Amino acid sequence: MEFVSDSNRKMEILTKPYIILNAAMTADGKIDTITRRGAKISSEADWSRVDELRAAVDAVMVGGKTLLNEDPRLTVKSPELRRKRLEAGKSENPLKVGIVTDARISAKARFLNDGPAEVVIFTTSQASSETLHLLKETGVRVVLAGDELVDLPQAMHQLKTFGVDRLLLEGGGTLNASMFAEELIDEVQVYLAPVIFAGADAPTLADGAGFGVREAVPLALENIKILPNGGVLLTYLAKYKGE
Ligand SMILES: NC(=O)c1ccc[n+]([C@@H]2O[C@H](COP(=O)([O-])OP(=O)(O)OC[C@H]3O[C@@H](n4cnc5c(N)ncnc54)[C@H](OP(=O)(O)O)[C@@H]3O)[C@@H](O)[C@H]2O)c1
Structure with missing residues (x-):
């Protein structure tokens, strides 16, 4: 797919x-409680779906807060699905991608070590040379992309040049909002759990500064699946206004 970046200027x-x-x-x-410690929201059935989704993509990506605070593994859990990937000539796990302003990630982090999986970190000039050196020593591919925040269109383009055709974005709310703002998200799959967390400061699907009505991203409903525990899986396609 192609898209136009910053259409008025470049x-x-x-x-x-x-x-x-x-x-x-x-x-x-809400995608977490107000304590922001990665509350369990998915059901067992939904976890299996997410595992299949991970197994079907080339890369899985998270934002800096999710990465640094929760240290997700982002690997495919099912041995069967990993075996099928290998049989198809793919890596056992998809590439792990982190979008981090200051990449202060511990060398012992599960994100870096659980696998086997290749890791790419997109970071900014705010990351110290010591941090960058440590990451490179652990075999991580580090890409400097921006000063204040990671330049997401450039990062996504770079991933495409690394051979990533399908990317799974797994939050959090700030990165999701930035990805919508840049019109980079094509499809949304949301597991809607039958529970209320409440809390004005609890993270939501898309946080950030928010869009006005004119900038709101329209979605086209593709599918609804009702799961046995009363949860609902919603699938949407993003229909950006310029498309
Ligand atoms: N239920 C779910 O499906 C799910 C999935 C994932 C996360 N979560 C929840 O989401 C919460 C974390 O979300 P969050 O909104 O606080 O943080 P986030 O989206 O995980 O990370 C955002 C951070 O990424 C870094 N970043 C670098 N360049 C960026 C760019 N261009 N756009 C946006 N961010 C950029 C910034 O900070 P740095 O300085 O930190 O790099 C930014 O603060 C947690 O509570 C977590 O449990 C829920």
Whole structure:
């Protein structure tokens, strides 16, 4: 797929992967409680779906807060699915991608060590040379992309050049909002859990500064699946206004 980045100024056409946002969300739109410790929202059945989704993509990506605070493994859990990937000539696990302003990640982090999996960190000039050196020593591919925040269109383009055709975005709410703002997300899969977390400061599917009505991202409903525990899986396609 191609898209136009910053159409008023650069008219630069960049390629990017097909990007699926997956999240587990409460019925009141929260993706965690106010304590932000990665509350369990998914059901067992939904975990299997997410595992299959991970097994079907080339890369899985998270934002800095999710990465640094929760240290997710982002690997495919099912041995069967990993075996099928290997049989298909793919790596056992998809590439792990982190979007981190200051990449202060411990060398012992599960994100870096659980696998086997290749790791790419997109970071900014705020990361110290010592941090960058340590990451490179652990075999991580580090890409400097921006000063204040990671330049997401450039990062997605770079991933495409690394051979990533399908990318799974697994949050959190700030990165999701930035990815919507840049019109980078193609598909949204949301597991809607039958529970309310409440809390004005609890993270939601897309946080950030928020869009006005004119900038709101329209979605087209593709599928609804009701799960045995009363949860609902919603699948949408993003229909950006310029498309
Ligand atoms: N239920 C679910 O499906 C699910 C999935 C994932 C996460 N979560 C929850 O989401 C919460 C974390 O979300 P969050 O919104 O606090 O953080 P986040 O989206 O995980 O990470 C955002 C951080 O990424 C870094 N970043 C670098 N460049 C960026 C860019 N261009 N755009 C956006 N971010 C950029 C920034 O900070 P740094 O300085 O930190 O790099 C930014 O603060 C946690 O409570 C977690 O449990 C839920």
